[in-house]
Amino acid sequence: MATRTLFVSEQYMRDNLPISRNLDNKDLMPNVQMAEELYIQDILGSEFYSYLYSAFTAQTLTPDEVTLVQDYIKPAEAYRGLALALPFLSFQIKNKGSQKQSDDFSTPTDFSELKFLIHNAENRAEFYEKRIVKYLCMNEALFPQYETNNDGIIKPNNKNGWDSGLLFY
Numbered sequence: 205m206a207t208r209t210l211f212v213s214e215q216y217m218r219d220n221l222p223i224s225r226n227l228d229n230k231d232l233m234p235n236v237q238m239a240e241e242l243y244i245q246d247i248l249g250s251e252f253y254s255y256l257y258s259a260f261t262a263q264t265l266t267p268d269e270v271t272l273v274q275d276y277i278k279p280a281e282a283y284r285g286l287a288l289a290l291p292f293l294s295f296q297i298k299n300k301g302s303q304k305q306s307d308d309f310s311t312p313t314d315f316s317e318l319k320f321l322i323h324n325a326e327n328r329a330e331f332y333e334k335r336i337v338k339y340l341c342m343n344e345a346l347f348p349q350y351e352t353n354n355d356g357i358i359k360p361n362n363k364n365g366w367d368s369g370l371l372f373y
Contacts, residue, residue, distance in 0.1 A: 209261050211244065211273055212236050212281045220279070221286055231293055236285030243284045243329070244277055247336050249360035252349045268346040276339050280332035287325035294318055337361075 214229050217236065245253040259265045260273060340360075344351050350360060 208237070210237055210240055210281070211257075211260060211277050212240070212285065216278060217282055217285070221282055223286070227293070232285070232289050235289035235292070236281060238288055239281050239284035239329075243333065244281050244336075246361045247280075247333055248340075248350065251352075252347070252360065255349045268343070272336075272339065272347070276332065276336045280329055280336055283325050283329035283332060287322050287329055290318060290322045290325065 210233070214233060217223065217232060218225060218227075223232070248256060256265075256269060256273070259269060265273065340347055340350050
């Protein structure tokens with residue numbers, strides 16, 4: 205997967221999520237990219253996503269679009285990326301097959317604890333994803349590309365979020 209500009213930076217992930225400073229970015233950022241492609245694009249639809257991504261990379265976002273990206277998209281993408289990364293932080297696929305990571309001074313997480321962490325990250329992501337949809341629907345006049353996004357490959361999914369249950373255990 206080629207690295208490209210994402211709505212969420214490595215620094216944003218480190219500043220806003222409960223992750224270690226020594227976590228290798230190559231273990232984290234491909235999952236953030238996958239989160240953007242699978243979840244954020246699904247919410248926005250392919251046409252609005254392409255428009256917003258182009259404006260973001262060109263640094264030509266309007267003030268309303270900056271609010272959408274900063275306050276709504278970034279937290280959703282960050283937590284969804286974390287949820288996607290968690291299984292691959294404990295387990296890695298090597299030439300000898302799937303390997304469980306550990307060292308002399310740590311105790312690996314067991315499967316039930318890993319599921320708990322993933323579930324919590326997914327719930328936080330879904331909370332923020334639902335906020336994106338609600339914000340876009342309540343402010344559709346500010347984002348005409350969202351409403352006219354009918355001919356794209358991926359149509360906006362405004363039914364996203366809160367499918368995993370409670371926010372916290």
